[in-house]
Amino acid sequence: MTIAAKPAMRTGSLSQSGRIIKAECLLVAVPFQSDAKPVWSFTSAPKNTFDTLFVRLETDTGLVGWGEAFSRTEDRSLKSLVETRILPLVTGEEARHIGKIKHKLEYGLQNFGRVGPTMYAISAVDIALWDIAGKAAGAPLVDLLGGPFANEVEVYASLLRYDSEDGVAAAVTRAIAEGYRYIKLHEIRYPEIAAACTAAAGKASVMLDVNCPWSVSEALAMDARLSELNLLWLEEPVWPPDDFRGLARVRAEKRHRIAAGENAGSLQDFVAMADAGAIDIAQPDVAKTGGITELMKIAAFCEASAIEFVPHCALFGPGQIATVHLNAAQRTVPLLERLYCHFEAEIYNGATLPVNGRLAVPTGPGLGIEPDQAVIECYRIA
Template sequence: MSTATVEKIEAIQLDIPFSQYGPPAGFGGTNWTTANYLIVAVTASDGIVGYGEAFGYNAIPATRAALEKTVAPLLLGKPCENIGACMAALEKPLHIFGRSGPVQYALSGLDIALWDMAGKRAGISVARMLGHGGRGGVRAYASLLKAGEAKPLQKVCVALAEEGHTAIKLHETEPGLAIAAREALGPAADLMLDVNCAWDVPGAREAAGRLVPARLKWLEEPVWPPENVAGLLQVSGIGPEIAAGENCANAVAFDELASSAALAYLQPSVTKVGGISAFLRIGHLAAVRGKRLAPHSPYFGPGLLATLQMAAVFADIEMVEYFGVRLEAPIFGGIELPDDRGILAIPDGPGLGADPDPDVMRRYRAN
């Protein structure tokens, strides 16, 4: 039997309108009205199509250009069944263009698509290919956009709790807002805070002390810049446990984070760090170094399904991040949405477990 080769690589941008409980907000200096995702569809010579997702959001134009003009031409016509060899053949010649950023994001999307394809070829899920499976679901935590004021934030928290969510992550920079959210949620819910590297070290130390009444499960990326591991160490131990890693460039770069006493949680982002292959290396590193995994995954596309497959592989993933908005149309027909207990089902079909809805792909594809 001949080895399958890559026949086609397609970048598909989806812009899906969403609604939310809170005021208009977004990231990267813009307010978002649509959730934008870059789907990577890889077709092999045996007819199998694998779907991946490359980061993302405001960076999609740059990632798409890197994929289409720089990365994809190197893979077309090449064998694709040996994922490790396939990715190594891309990573080595492309490393001069950056081990993070658009090229790395494009590689991440391709890696996820190749794993999806491999699972479909084998007729089992990615998790079962890796010797795991059977975990039916994992608790979701709703990851909110910034509210900026106590009353709107408390309203959002109450509404999500009434929908069944038992864990919520805030994106606020004022400690008092986290305390207000805790007051609205009561003592039982898990509450996390991501400040997106907003503070310098003295400011983070002061804020960590003020955050004690919020009883946070973790405080995420409290210092600027995100690579400031020494600064994280100065903040740890004052208040909440520390989480970081969504901006870590690649699997190798996680070694410093995993080696530091500052962090309790490592947060690889499968669409940024190198796909499933890199996530697996980071997951095993976390186990060796005694760190817990809390994946960064505010996605609705294949990036979310890939993260769910990793939750089936790594049983210590207690929760999976879920973008706390309501899409006009779900990409996978709704299987990627939490149930009324706040649980995300882990799809057990071949590959990532499901394919994008072709009608949604047609309706929301960006020109």
Template sequence: MKIAHIEVIEAAIPFDDGGSGLGITPGRWDSLEFVLVRVETDTGLVGWGECFAYSCRAAVAAAARGMVAPLLQGRELPATPEALTLELQRRLHLFGRYGITMFAISGFDIALWDIAAKSQDKPLHALLGGARRSEMPAYASLVRYGDAELVQKYCREAVAQGYRYIKLHEIEPDILRAGRAASGPGIGLSVDVNCAWSTEQARERIAVLREVDAMWVEEPVFPPEDIRTQAQLNSTFPLGAGENACTRHEFARMLEAGAVRFAQPSVIKVGGVTEFVAVAALAEAQGVSVMPHSPYFGPGYFATLQLGAGLAGEPLFEHLYVKPAADLAEGGTPLPVRGVVRIPQVPGHGFVPDAQVLARYRI
């Protein structure tokens, strides 16, 4: 079975989060940007992948088209794509092991795993060693509002919808307290700072995190690769990190340093399914929980569910708590219901785009 055709597709779907869209990304964030990878074999099988593209769509698409696709066109496909993905990493390492290059490789790896599972008529999780669960509890991952009233509004809304876990992206103590007050004492609360605090602020605000009974604090300081400081903070309060880490090697350093209690690989950033599986194995060996990073609505969402099926412990699924203008998935994305999301049991990872939606929002 050979790769017969590759297509890299760009799209953007607006969304509403009830806020200003300001606070984390370089500009106003009000659309979901996609770089989709479509790989078709000479037998007619089609695999879909997704490269991380928020605020960097054009650059990632250029890397996917100009750097990765030419290395795969016409290639014979092995039973599973690990060796082929690692070959891509070796041949492209001069252009950066992390960031844009790895985002592009991630999308192709996801598509190749989709093909591999479809060729054996199995859900992806079955190809990866089987499932520990058929559904995952999800947490409502709120955007950063910077407004106590909005945080309270959406925390109450999420709880009313049945979520038992919520993540705040707030950085001010009073807003964190407002989030806890609105959620109530029985809701698991985590806090993602997105590297906004200085080391001194992080140390000071551990008291606030304890006060609001946070499950973990995510990436409290800049830069995200400062694992020495993360390890110091992790010794005093549970820390999560990894959405900005690429490959198993960055995670190995993080784990060896004792820098996290919750490892958070992102399948469309880390190097795809191949690297995610390797990271999960390292974390399990170290007794560290994996909490996947997945604020996505394309193949990355579906691939994360498949990977979550086999994770050790009690992983949670991150659901970005926004309202897209359209659902990109044919037949609909399996959204959380009463705080729980079901894992697709079809061959592959389960994502196929809705042709009409893709045509409307394609760039």
């Protein structure tokens, strides 16, 4: 009779991911201090709060994964969509089947939009599943993405819109004093843009994001006028965001490197942009564009297409942390975007705040940092 040794308790195995037994959605809105306004609003008066729309998945092995859907202006309708249309399709699935779950959601919901809220919700589920996978494996997310090229990432201060020369120049000066070496503006008028560039001269590189305000002819005129300012890139100069021919027309002038992609829904949109010759820099958003799974595909496509991969990240929850891991897993270690404003409370107790313009890649399992339950409960609105 052979007596087999009792197998040692395994720690760190994807097989421990388990089956999803609970899926929920939490909408948190935290007030921030700034003398500027967000450029996104669904109402006539922008709120001085930013949303974090959490998706929380729990498995029968006791693991919890956190994801985030892009959300603005206390978006209860998006929360309802997540709860009624997405989460019922996730419950009962094996958490390690990330690609299969993502495909099931995308295929089943294709008629409800390949860009926009449905994809935001799918993105949140994907991020939460990767968090669970990392926790099951006992490894930080970056290790599951091929391992880190850096232990910290450089952060750029993404300023809100000041609409004032003095206001934006003062913000640039403050950001530089805090250690930022890269600053992105959201101004759309020449005097403010020029004032900011003067304030940054010799101390920080400046990018300009105008959020799709112009016709192609207007964009061409501004492209020419801005060319003396030595901007690192010009982001979304043309309305509408999916006018890839229009972007290509501006890019053809070779005055600026053209960045876009935060309004894309999937890899296919980036293929279309590349086919049109529209972009130098691709900016998918992990909480909008299909999550970590899709961004890894887009990164590979960019590498093969002479396009720089620099994810968009106007997020403060699990999406921001996922972007840190994604950026650290790229050989180019792209700059990390962080909106420049100061919150009444920090969801991660300050662990996601840049220091001297840099942010460390978390080393704990999964996303590597857990949200503060007390902050969530205090600022949860739905």
